[in-house]
Amino acid sequence: MIYGLCLLLFLIGFYGVVVKRNLIKIIMGLIVMEYAVHLFIVLVSYQRGGIVPILEEGQKIGEFVGLAVDPLPQVLVLTAIVINFGITALVVALAVRLYEKYGTFDVGEIRRLRG
Amino acid sequence: MSNLPVLFVILPLGFGFLYILLARRRPFVSEMGSVAVTLTLFMLSLILIGAGYFDGQQVIRSFNLNMGGWALPMGINIYLDSLTVLMLIIVNMISFTVILYSVNYMKKYSSRSYFYALILFMLAGMNGILLTGDLFNLYVFLELASVSSYILVSFGVEAEELEAAFKYLVMGAIASALILLGVIIIYLVSGTLNIAYAAQFIQEYGMNRALYFAFSLLLMGFSLKAALIPFHAWLPDAHPSAPAPISAMLSGVVIKVLGVYALLRVGFNLFDLGNDPYFLNLLLVVGGISLIIGVLLALYQWDIKRLFAYHSISQMGYVVMAIGLGTGLGMVAGLFHLFNHAVFKSLLFLNSGALETATGTRSLKKMGGLARKMPVTAVTSMIGSLSISGIPPFNGFWSKLMIIFAAVLAGQPFYALLAVIGSVLTLASFMKVQRYAFWDKCRLDKKIYESDLTAPIFMRVSMLILAVFCIFLSFLILPGIYRLILSPASLDLLQGAAGYIGGVGL
Numbered sequence A: 001m002i003y004g005l006c007l008l009l010f011l012i013g014f015y016g017v018v019v020k021r022n023l024i025k026i027i028m029g030l031i032v033m034e035y036a037v038h039l040f041i042v043l044v045s046y047q048r049g050g051i052v053p054i055l056e057e058g059q060k061i062g063e064f065v066g067l068a069v070d071p072l073p074q075v076l077v078l079t080a081i082v083i084n085f086g087i088t089a090l091v092v093a094l095a096v097r098l099y100e101k102y103g104t105f106d107v108g109e110i111r112r113l114r115g
Numbered sequence B: 001m002s003n004l005p006v007l008f009v010i011l012p013l014g015f016g017f018l019y020i021l022l023a024r025r026r027p028f029v030s031e032m033g034s035v036a037v038t039l040t041l042f043m044l045s046l047i048l049i050g051a052g053y054f055d056g057q058q059v060i061r062s063f064n065l066n067m068g069g070w071a072l073p074m075g076i077n078i079y080l081d082s083l084t085v086l087m088l089i090i091v092n093m094i095s096f097t098v099i100l101y102s103v104n105y106m107k108k109y110s111s112r113s114y115f116y117a118l119i120l121f122m123l124a125g126m127n128g129i130l131l132t133g134d135l136f137n138l139y140v141f142l143e144l145a146s147v148s149s150y151i152l153v154s155f156g157v158e159a160e161e162l163e164a165a166f167k168y169l170v171m172g173a174i175a176s177a178l179i180l181l182g183v184i185i186i187y188l189v190s191g192t193l194n195i196a197y198a199a200q201f202i203q204e205y206g207m208n209r210a211l212y213f214a215f216s217l218l219l220m221g222f223s224l225k226a227a228l229i230p231f232h233a234w235l236p237d238a239h240p241s242a243p244a245p246i247s248a249m250l251s252g253v254v255i256k257v258l259g260v261y262a263l264l265r266v267g268f269n270l271f272d273l274g275n276d277p278y279f280l281n282l283l284l285v286v287g288g289i290s291l292i293i294g295v296l297l298a299l300y301q302w303d304i305k306r307l308f309a310y311h312s313i314s315q316m317g318y319v320v321m322a323i324g325l326g327t328g329l330g331m332v333a334g335l336f337h338l339f340n341h342a343v344f345k346s347l348l349f350l351n352s353g354a355l356e357t358a359t360g361t362r363s364l365k366k367m368g369g370l371a372r373k374m375p376v377t378a379v380t381s382m383i384g385s386l387s388i389s390g391i392p393p394f395n396g397f398w399s400k401l402m403i404i405f406a407a408v409l410a411g412q413p414f415y416a417l418l419a420v421i422g423s424v425l426t427l428a429s430f431m432k433v434q435r436y437a438f439w440d441k442c443r444l445d446k447k448i449y450e451s452d453l454t455a456p457i458f459m460r461v462s463m464l465i466l467a468v469f470c471i472f473l474s475f476l477i478l479p480g481i482y483r484l485i486l487s488p489a490s491l492d493l494l495q496g497a498a499g500y501i502g503g504v505g506l
Helices: A002-019 A023-044 A061-067 A071-102 B004-022 B027-049 B082-108 B112-131 B135-153 B159-190 B195-205 B209-226 B235-241 B244-270 B277-299 B304-324 B328-359 B375-388 B395-409 B413-439 B446-450 B457-477 B479-484 B486-494 B496-504
Strands: B062-066 B077-081
Touching (some): A002 A023, A002 B159, A023 A071, A023 B159, A071 B159, B004 B027, B004 B062, B004 B077, B004 B112, B027 B082, B027 B112, B062 B496, B077 B082, B077 B496, B082 B457, B082 B486, B112 B244, B135 B159, B135 B244, B159 B195, B159 B235, B195 B244, B195 B496, B244 B304, B244 B496, B304 B328, B304 B395, B304 B413, B328 B395, B375 B395, B457 B479, B479 B486, B486 B496
16 A cells, blocks of 8 residues: 555656656656655565664564564665765756756757757 | 776776866876776776686686675675676776777866766776676666766757756666666565575565566666667767767667666576566567667768767667577677677767867768878778678678577577668668768868868777777687687576576575
């Protein structure tokens, strides 16, 4: 169920990228799409009633492994967020430069390349 | 041997950062440094040919290196087999000639140190993709290479370049999101990110619907990066807009490593679909369509670089189609054509850069009669054109011949016919390039035509190196050398997941 919502968010972002004509809206679509993927990564490690994955003194190993959330996806999501932050910064910079050159954010008018 | 492969990632990454820190005022340092680094890496990749042992049939290479000494499911490993060695040679050879070429070509741009830093980051990313044995690590290196290439496409910050870079970036970001999603679903199902462990999981428990979904996501993502035909829209904009050395890198190696290599690794070694008729037929159909449509679109282009870019789509179609045949000969032919295409397409893009520098235009309608003024460019471009259209003594002929033979032997004469038609059309469009650029009467401005048009020394040297390789790569199919390089690489794919798992040593 909650994975389905994640997929829905992804598709909303994808719709924004494919259908919208405005550069800023396309960028927002990209961001939504990336957030959906990040949310999915975090959900992979989610566990109802889970505890912090740090072994404390006096805790039984078996009990700890059963309860602790999976720390690996949380590490992965940090890396992915940093990478996508870089891409977002780059794409916004490109959009600003495009606005300087063409004087518009409309994709329909930014088309000197054809073929 | 032990730690040597790590250098392929560390050297370019480290030197790239060094240029940004130190050499801002002295681009000379970064020029010579980059030439030295890539030459070293090219030599190292040639040394790797000597690694491995001979088992009577061919050379067996499989080296596994656990980074930082962590045992495998915990750590990240570097895995090197014959396919990796083949790809490393291609990547580092092309990047060496390209950087040699840019020493002269990039003189007209400012902030050249950033250019060399970025091209080295791109190289580090590609080498990382080739070496890594971990899915998430593959994603990170893929992003490193892609982000550098987005910036390099827009390096000239002219209107067209920014537009192309934006298009490229949006497509690339969608592809990356799909790839990341696929990787995470594999983790969700199998509980590991290591390719060998995930492959073992799939061997034990078989495929299920979630894994098929993950595979289709990865397939879409890598096809976008490889610009196979339903996903090709960004390539003819992005590749010609970049500076010529970057076009050569993008068309020569980036689409191969980011797209085709990753697709093959995942399809054959992780999901073990080497015998799956649906997967192979998909590759065949996509390859065949790319082959024909790419060359048809190329026929009526007048922008020289755009024409070359459409031919990249078509030639990658050849590679994918040959691999989709699923036979041993098909694999060898596909990998051989991949190598050849890297060489002659980079050569052609470097030629187009020399033409653009000399005449100031990329339109074929405005050139002509340049053979007398630019002899080296004319001769090397002739060699490149003959190679790409498959004329006998050159390398392109042998690989295309092998592809046609493989298609006939695999019982797919229709695809053999497609390959022949594609080859004829390729020849036609390169006749056009040769005639309008070099042989026809001159349509250039008198003043430009009278001036000294010969390309600078390093540009000529790097074009000559690639032209010589166009001739000598034909020797790769001599029996002794064949068993050393091509045949073991194809075997790595044919053995599928079992070979990969055994190689990593689980």
